[in-house]
Amino acid sequence: MCGIVGYIGDQQAYPILIKGLHRLEYRGYDSAGVALISQSGELNVYKEKGKVVALERLCEKTDVTGTIGIAHTRWATHGEPNASNAHPHYSESRSLALVHNGIIENYKVLRLELEKNGVTFRSETDTEVLVQLVEFMMNSHHCDLYTAVQLALKNVVGAYAIAILEKSHPDTLVCARKGSPLIIGVGKSETGRPEYFLGSDATPIIEYTDKVIYLNDEEIAVMDRTGRLEITNLANVKQTPQLVTLQMNLEELEKGGYPHFMLKEIWEQPNALRTCIKGRLDRENSEVVLSGIIDNKEKFQNCRRIIICACGTSWHSALIGKYFIEEACQIPVEVEYASEFRYRNPVIFPDDVVVAVSQSGETADTLAAIQLAKEKGAFLYGICNVIGSSIARATNSGTYLHVGPEIGVASTKAFSGQVITLALLGLAIAKVRGTLDTKFYQMLVDELYQIPDKMQWTLEHNKDIDKFAERFTYCKNFLYLGRGYNYPLALEGALKLKEISYIHAEGYPAAEMKHGPIALVDAEMPVVVIAPKKGMYDKVVSNIQEIKSRSGKIISVVTEGDTVVKGMSDYCFVIPDTRDCFVPLLAVIPLQLLSYYVAIAKGCNVDQPRNLAKSVTVE
Numbered sequence: 314m315c316g317i318v319g320y321i322g323d324q325q326a327y328p329i330l331i332k333g334l335h336r337l338e339y340r341g342y343d344s345a346g347v348a349l350i351s352q353s354g355e356l357n358v359y360k361e362k363g364k365v366v367a368l369e370r371l372c373e374k375t376d377v378t379g380t381i382g383i384a385h386t387r388w389a390t391h392g393e394p395n396a397s398n399a400h401p402h403y404s405e406s407r408s409l410a411l412v413h414n415g416i417i418e419n420y421k422v423l424r425l426e427l428e429k430n431g432v433t434f435r436s437e438t439d440t441e442v443l444v445q446l447v448e449f450m451m452n453s454h455h456c457d458l459y460t461a462v463q464l465a466l467k468n469v470v471g472a473y474a475i476a477i478l479e480k481s482h483p484d485t486l487v488c489a490r491k492g493s494p495l496i497i498g499v500g501k502s503e504t505g506r507p508e509y510f511l512g513s514d515a516t517p518i519i520e521y522t523d524k525v526i527y528l529n530d531e532e533i534a535v536m537d538r539t540g541r542l543e544i545t546n547l548a549n550v551k552q553t554p555q556l557v558t559l560q561m562n563l564e565e566l567e568k569g570g571y572p573h574f575m576l577k578e579i580w581e582q583p584n585a586l587r588t589c590i591k592g593r594l595d596r597e598n599s600e601v602v603l604s605g606i607i608d609n610k611e612k613f614q615n616c617r618r619i620i621i622c623a624c625g626t627s628w629h630s631a632l633i634g635k636y637f638i639e640e641a642c643q644i645p646v647e648v649e650y651a652s653e654f655r656y657r658n659p660v661i662f663p664d665d666v667v668v669a670v671s672q673s674g675e676t677a678d679t680l681a682a683i684q685l686a687k688e689k690g691a692f693l694y695g696i697c698n699v700i701g702s703s704i705a706r707a708t709n710s711g712t713y714l715h716v717g718p719e720i721g722v723a724s725t726k727a728f729s730g731q732v733i734t735l736a737l738l739g740l741a742i743a744k745v746r747g748t749l750d751t752k753f754y755q756m757l758v759d760e761l762y763q764i765p766d767k768m769q770w771t772l773e774h775n776k777d778i779d780k781f782a783e784r785f786t787y788c789k790n791f792l793y794l795g796r797g798y799n800y801p802l803a804l805e806g807a808l809k810l811k812e813i814s815y816i817h818a819e820g821y822p823a824a825e826m827k828h829g830p831i832a833l834v835d836a837e838m839p840v841v842v843i844a845p846k847k848g849m850y851d852k853v854v855s856n857i858q859e860i861k862s863r864s865g866k867i868i869s870v871v872t873e874g875d876t877v878v879k880g881m882s883d884y885c886f887v888i889p890d891t892r893d894c895f896v897p898l899l900a901v902i903p904l905q906l907l908s909y910y911v912a913i914a915k916g917c918n919v920d921q922p923r924n925l926a927k928s929v930t931v932e
């Protein structure tokens with residue numbers, strides 16, 4: 314949800330800012346803008362509707378010189394996506410320019426107040442209120458920018474990550490955050506002089522420095538060209554910055570020869586999962602080593618219940634995790650939409666463990682859900698992909714996915730990373746609670762260890778989905794069915810198709826089909842059935858028969874060697890045999906490829922689907 318980049322140093326800022334915007338474009342892509350203080354002292358703002366390339370085109374004929382600048386790529390909340398609502402926003406006198414990620418909840422009241430004091434607005438955004446308020450504070454208190462930002466933010470309700478330029482101080486960059494992420498990169502230019510970078514995440518920074526500071530909530534930072542970096546909180550108490558070294562590889566941020574990030578990330582899954590389980594799944598000793606569990610053994614031994622909070626795809630992996638943890642650990646697990654949980658006064662006991670599952674670690678609802686759980690005294694465990702993210706930092710303990718940066722907006726490798734991490738978590742908890750028989754435990758560890766190889770097999774054997782995907786481009790609806798562990802997978806398959814090809818799709822427990830969705834089935838309706846030769850196979854076969862007798866088209870995912878379901882299917886994808894509980898890790902691959910190729914056949918932008926953003930940092 315909106316990406317912020319900033320730079321101050323010896324280098325020309327524009328190329329750094331544009332490159333950074335491209336890296337952050339997954340966060341929003343309806344408009345983009347840049348502000349620079351030129352060599353002649355002008356504060357220039359350029360903004361354009363559309364993607365970052367549109368901004369670049371606009372800037373071709375303009376003065377983009379300057380060694381200090383801020384930039385923004387937007388996902389509209391307040392005000393339609395057009396150039397005037399795009400960021401950066403000028404203050405009334407045009408002496409300040411500001412970019413913002415987040416939502417100012419009391420912007421209407423603030424705007425009214427400012428208007429009463431004669432301030433004129435140029436846009437419909439909540440953001441413009443911020444920059445006008447800062448200027449108002451500067452004028453009314455005769456203070457510097459830093460103090461004015463402090464004063465202004467004390468009046469603000471909502472979430473923000475902001476960066477501000479002041480025309481008359483081209484040597485100073487000010488930024489602040491609350492509820493939305495902001496990272497400061499600390500570097501040295503070729504001349505050995507200090508330089509600072511800003512980013513909503515580390516991706517715009519890693520090319521220049523691996524030394525970063527994660528700004529905390531309600532902190533304001535001021536940086537200048539002499540290397541001065543000061544951080545205080547809203548109460549003006551000085552904070553000690555913690556310099557952290559990033560663990561990220563630049564190549565992970567490139568497409569690496571693939572046409573889209575999504576396809577690259579689908580194919581990366583076997584290796585990504587190998588990295589995820591490395592050092593954690595000890596096959597020889599039949600052990601799962603998760604330091605987050607080992608260090609908090611009693612919490613997991615004694616907890617009465619586990620509540621998992623998540624959104625979107627992460628909610629689907631959480632549901633698979635619930636089935637596994639309940640089976641392996643004999644402990645009740647509830648899975649909650651974070652957006653519902655946070656507002657419905659849920660019962661949370663101090664001996665509950667609340668697990669947040671989030672790829673980005675920045676989803677506003679998930680963050681709020683765990684804050685609520687913290688207030689009620691629960692122990693918080695985070696399962697995030699982005700290292701140093703807000704959720705990772707707000708939880709008591711946790712496990713990173715280590716699947717590498719996920720850039721495609723539709724989640725793929727993070728989903729499988731979450732499912733396997735939740736399986737590791739289940740096995741680790743089962744060990745401390747002693748709920749699994751040693752032989753069975755060993756067999757699960759052994760099987761989990763083979764999953765990356767089996768994923769590779771699945772990818773190799775389902776390469777030709779592209780050959781028939783075009784046949785589905787005319788479809789208006791899809792139905793996805795699965796039972797047991799494959800019901801959440803049916804939800805995920807449907808979501809993937811919906812997100813990137815804009816075809817309506819619904820996931821359903823196969824047996825529930827009779828209670829409604831069957832009414833929709835006709836010759837035009839493809840029904841994707843996840844039908845591995847496992848526990849409820851015969852029942853799923855009956856469900857397929859019910860669809861076929863209503864002329865529905867069957868697309869099935871079957872175990873290698875299956876002839877029965879294959880014979881009943883119009884299209885069939887194969888996966889290798891595995892335990893029931895691990896089928897989703899393999900069956901997800903053909904579902905991801907199906908959605909990818911249908912979207913490509915429809916000419917959709919798979920990496921940046923309309924109206925979506927990868928990181929939802931607003932409610």
Ligand code: G6P
Pocket residue numbers: 624625626627670671672673674675676679722723724925926927928929
């Ligand atoms: C957005 C993304 C989804 C993601 C969801 C939750 O909707 O487009 O891919 O599953 O947010 O994000 P999180 O980062 O918390 O997993």
